[in-house]
Amino acid sequence: QAPSALRQAAAGQLSRLVAAGVRGADPAQWYALTELSDTGPIVPPGERVRLSPSQVESFARCGLRWLLESAAGAGQTDVLRHLGTVIHAAAVLISDGAAERAVAQRIDDIWHHLDFGSAWYGSRQRELAERMVRKFLAWHEANPRDLLATEQALRVRVGQVEITGRVDRLERDAQGRGVIVDLKTGGTAPRDEDLDRHPQLGVYQLAVLLGAFEELGITEPGGAELVQVGKAGFTARARVQRQRPLSDDPAPGWAKDLVDAVAAGMAGPVFRARVNAGCRTCPVASCCPVHPDGAQLSP
Incomplete structure (x- = not known):
C-alpha cells in the first residue's frame, strides 16, 4: 500500500544488502516465501509419546506456545x-x-x-x-487428610502414551482414595467454573487410576486440588481450588480422552496458536501469528 516510489526505493536498498551478503535481505530467504523444511510429524507413527500433566495443560492452552517453550527453551x-x-x-x-x-x-x-x-x-x-x-x-x-508422599514421581502407560511427572503432595482421604495437591505460587488462577475440566489435575487423577501410586496403596482418585499461596490467592490465607473425583464427573473418561488428543497433537506436524488468558504474559508472543508482535507479514 506504500507509494510506488517508496516501494522501488526499498527494493533498491534490499538489492544493495543482498549484494553485500547481508543475511535475510534476499526475499528467497524470507520464511513466508519458503517451503516447510519437513512436513512430517515430530513423533513417527507407532512410537511412544511422552508427556507430563503440566505439558497437557500447556498444550491444551496453546499448541504453538508449548512447542516453542519445549523446543526453544522459552519460558x-x-x-x-x-x-x-x-x-x-x-x-x-x-x-x-x-x-x-x-x-x-x-x-x-x-x-x-x-x-x-x-x-x-x-x-x-x-x-x-x-x-x-x-x-x-x-x-x-x-489439612485433615493423611500425607503419603511429597515430590512423588509417577510413570504410567496408556496405549502409546507414557505419562511422567512429579506430584507436590499425595494424600489419602477418609475413604482411602488418593488426592493430589499441586502447590501454586503464581499470580493467576483458573476460574472456579473451569476446575472440573482443569487439564493438569485431571491427568494427575488419571495417573492415580492407572496405578501410578499402587505401591503406596492408592488405586482410586479422590479428587485433586490447587493450593494457591501466591498472589492468585487474593487473601492472607491459601486459596484452595478443588476438582471433583473423576468417578463423580458425568463424563468420567474426559481426562483419558484429553490425553489421547494432546498426545496426537504433540506428535505433530501442525501446532496451532490459540488466543487464551496467558497471551498477555506469553514469552513467545513475538513468534505468534495471533499476536500483533508476531503476526505474519505478507510480502
Missing part, C-alpha cells in the same frame, strides 16, 4: 523459577515437620545465592516468600 524468567523452587522446597520441609523458624532460616541460607537482578527486588521477593510460607503452613496444619 518463565529465572526470578519466577527461583521463587517457585524456594517455596516448593519450603513446603517439603514443613511437610516433614520443620518449624516455621527453621524454614525461614533455611531460606535465608540460600537466598544470597539467588539472582533477582537487584537488592531491593530481592528483598521484596523475600518478603513475598515469607507470606507464601505462612499461607502454606496454615493450610498444612488445618
